[in-house]
Amino acid sequence: MTVADFIDLASDTKTRPTAAMRAAMAAAEVGDERAHEDPSVNRLLERCAALLGKEAAVFLPSGTMANEIALAVHCRPGDAVLCDATSHLIGFEGGGPAALAGVMIEPIAGRRGIFDASALRAAIRADVPHAPRQRLVVAEQTSNLGGGAVWPRATLDEVAATAHEARLATHMDGARLLNACIASGVAAAEHARGWDSVWIDFSKGLGAPGGAVLAGTRAFCDEAFRIKLRWGGAMRQSGIIAAACEYALDHHVExxxxxxxxxxxxxxxxxxxxxxxxxxxxxxxxxxxxxxxxxxxxxxxxxxxxxxxxxxxxxxxxxxxxxxxxxxxxxxxxxxxxxxxxxxxxxxxxx
The missing domain is CATH 3.90.1150.10 (Aspartate Aminotransferase, domain 1)
Known part of the structure; x- marks a missing residue:
């Protein structure tokens, strides 16, 4: 059996850059991304912030780092994060929420990875000294363990509104957000409009060799960039990867x-x-x-x-x-x- 005969359905992370994507990477204009001097990265960030309806964005090596940085910005050690019991945060990030942000996870039993506003209300408690302070609500769009289920926009809006009423921040794990956009016909900014932070992944269905973009307010992204540097996420001339991501936005979304x-x-x-x-x-x-x-x-x-x-x-x-x-x-x-x-x-x- 040749490599060409092998059919790999293990994950959409198994994609390899196309010849045209490789050409775009080779031709990328680059600079020092750590000093905000990489033009390819800067262009990608402006584009993704607009795509997601946010003020600013940060380029990161991976989606897992995007999730973990978001937790660290929104929360303080000892805080609690509410998310579906099947969330990527719980099962696939190596214990990062506890090890890196020092937070506790309080799982909600949803259906196919999706919980509604009533389930969130039932999980929210009074802020009392003897319990972890609930700080953040997370939704995963689409839900991996939910079989790629798409959160309906109305549910996202209601969950976000409920969180904000309780003075909780909101974060969207958007690893496959663009899959949700194509399946639902709803733009990414509409999915993310009630969510304080959101990210998209380029190394899954979009076919880039790496990269994720985390977006939110300017203040959120400034702090996210600080933590990115602290955790070794700066990539210097990373325009080579950003060019692959931009090529993916141009050619691999539809x-x-x-x-x-x-x-x-x-x-x-x-x-x-x-x-x-x-x-x-x-x-x-x-x-x-x-x-x-x-x-x-x-x-x-x-x-x-x-x-x-x-x-x-x-x-x-x-x-x-x-x-x-x-x-x-x-x-x-x-x-x-x-x-x-x-x-x-x-x-x-x-x-």
């Missing part, structure tokens, strides 16, 4: 619709395969989750990889496949055929 269509197609093709349980109608963006036999996810993804298709076990029985720009419709058809063949082989062996 095409996210192809990833969504491929995800729906994949879900439909494997629905009904022996031993698979999937809610195909729940696929809204580029994430597809399904269940296999109890405790069998690890063996299932290992068997798939041996056949040239990579997915990820997200629990004892849960499997995730993620579509992206390196996987076209033909590859989706082939991947689904491999899944169906494996399921049929397991069915025959069991009987």
């Amino acid at each position: 095409r996210l619709a192809e990833d969504h269509a491929n995800a729906r197609r994949f879900a439909g093709l494997i629905a009904g395969a022996a031993g698979i349980t999937i809610a195909a109608d729940d696929v809204q963006t580029n994430l597809v989750y399904f269940d296999v036999e109890a405790g069998g996810a690890g063996a299932f993804v290992a068997a798939l990889q041996a056949r040239g298709v990579r997915m990820v076990a997200m629990g004892p029985s849960r499997v995730r496949a993620v579509t992206h720009l390196d996987v076209d419709a033909g590859a989706i058809e082939r991947a689904a055929a491999v899944v169906r063949a494996l399921c049929e082989e397991k069915r025959r062996n069991a009987s």
